[in-house]
Amino acid sequence: MAGINNAEFCKKQKASLIILGGFNADKEANEAGKKVIKRGRKEFVFEDPIEGIERELKEVKGRNFAVNVRSSTLEGYLEIARLVESYGGIIEINAHCRQPEFVSIRCGEWLLFKPEELLKIVRATSKIATTAVKIRGGHKLDYVLICKKLFESGCKIVHVDAMIPNGGCDLELIKKISNLGFVIGNNSFIDIASGESIIKAGAKMVSAARAVLKDEKFFEKMLKSEILSQPVSLE
């Protein structure tokens, strides 16, 4: 969660994988972040993005972590991939954000509609670091084809916000893409039953955002479920 998921916030969570960010990797994305803040949304804006992100990474030592990132340039993604790899983490390409300031500079869900651009980024970052891609459901897109190509291009994890436009989690979408590779299912994980249904649909892991804002012990409570506390491995 942009403006929320920094090291300080994430370290408190009893999650097996913490996902920092969204962070902005280059100048243009940082400027977009500033515009978003001006209209009242939270964002992380570092004076020097690389330096700021590195400061965060130093604080999550010993945890499994990913860094959710937006960049208007390939070089921005590559810089974060090198940085994240040097700290033993995962780079998560943000093909999810729908804030117009980011979409208009070719970030976030813009990439979902330009899969060739997304694949180009994934081919390059996956040569450097373990690469995940966060995607958004709910569009009229061939998600199976996109995810197939992502996995073929070196993506190791598809993290899907399986949103249904009027609310809820699209378990069918999770089912379809989980056949293709490692999927983290997301959306409306609010209790043990909703989390287990995402795992039963085929996701290897399930992630939560808003529920954690409501209850800082959310993950701890979810770990009471046998299904949700099973160990997972990327291999």
Ligand SMILES: Cc1cc2nc3c(=O)[nH]c(=O)nc-3n(C[C@H](O)[C@H](O)[C@H](O)COP(=O)(O)O)c2cc1C
């Ligand atoms: C305040 C807030 C900020 C968010 N920022 C990001 C972000 O920077 N990158 C991203 O991939 N998703 C972001 N999301 C989306 C969430 O990670 C998640 O996909 C979405 O809220 C659905 O999951 P949930 O039902 O568990 O909240 C954000 C969500 C919220 C509520």
